[in-house]
Amino acid sequence: MDYEKLETVMRRLALEAGDKIMEIYNADDFDIKVKSDDSPVTEADEAADALISAGLKEAFPEAILITEEQAGTHDTRADTFLIVDPLDGTKEFIKRRGDFTVNIAWVESGVPVRGVVYAPAKDRMFFTRADGSSVEEAGPFSKDEVGTLTPIKVSEPDNDALFVVASKSHRDQATDDYISKYATKDMKSAGSSLKFCLIATGEADIYPRVGRTMEWDTAAGHAVLAGAGGRVVRFDDHQPLTYGKDGFANPFFIAYSPDVVLKEA
CATH class of the missing domain: 3.30.540.10 (Fructose-1,6-Bisphosphatase, subunit A, domain 1)
Incomplete structure (x- = not known):
């Protein structure tokens, strides 16, 4: 290419x-x-x-x-x-x-x-x-x-005071339960792939997604975040989220600045 x-x-x-x-x-x-x-x-x-x-x-x-x-x-x-x-x-x-x-x-x-x-x-x-x-x-x-x-570059987060971003239209109890495992300073809601970009610019530290997404929803934001030093991993085992999966459906995932200490699901 x-x-x-x-x-x-x-x-x-x-x-x-x-x-x-x-x-x-x-x-x-x-x-x-x-x-x-x-x-x-x-x-x-x-x-x-x-x-x-x-x-x-x-x-x-x-x-x-x-x-x-x-x-x-x-x-x-x-x-x-x-x-x-x-x-x-x-x-x-x-x-x-x-x-x-x-x-x-x-x-x-x-x-x-x-x-x-x-x-x-x-x-x-x-x-x-x-x-x-x-x-x-x-x-x-x-x-x-x-x-x-x-x-743009991801944040150097304080794990005792994290900035969390979550979905505006797809927020649920499972997401809130996972976020509650972290010490958060502030939480904001955003729609679409902007959530990845807020982490890429350092405006947020972590975005957990406990819900259905497709690869076309996440690929561009994932690329932008990776180019700013961020990561996107599977929710269940914290292995890198990969693309070209059957039907292009994603598992639950976490997008974050690498200095965030991830909690188990």
């Missing part, structure tokens, strides 16, 4: 998809449908998916592409592929809460090594550079010219 080209293409497509999403988000109304798994999908999901998929196929015709909105790609078996969630946080989008993201990632030998996470309603953009390091770009954003880039 040409990482320089990948960085440029992923960033540009994320911005273009973000523009399309915000055009629909700011409209008086938009169409909402229900998929076979009872999750919602909007015209913004579908429009962003069409734009990103076409752009990736044109730029990288030999690469395998997995995308949430194309069920036909979900039966693919591979450990090296592009993976897309064109609008992560659809529930946040529908409620007009702003915590939704565009996610594009490159997975290599089961590991997300490059990715972009763009939150268009919050004007925040995070991506991995060609060298694998992660940055946050300051807006306003231009598709043709990269703005000011700030290298």
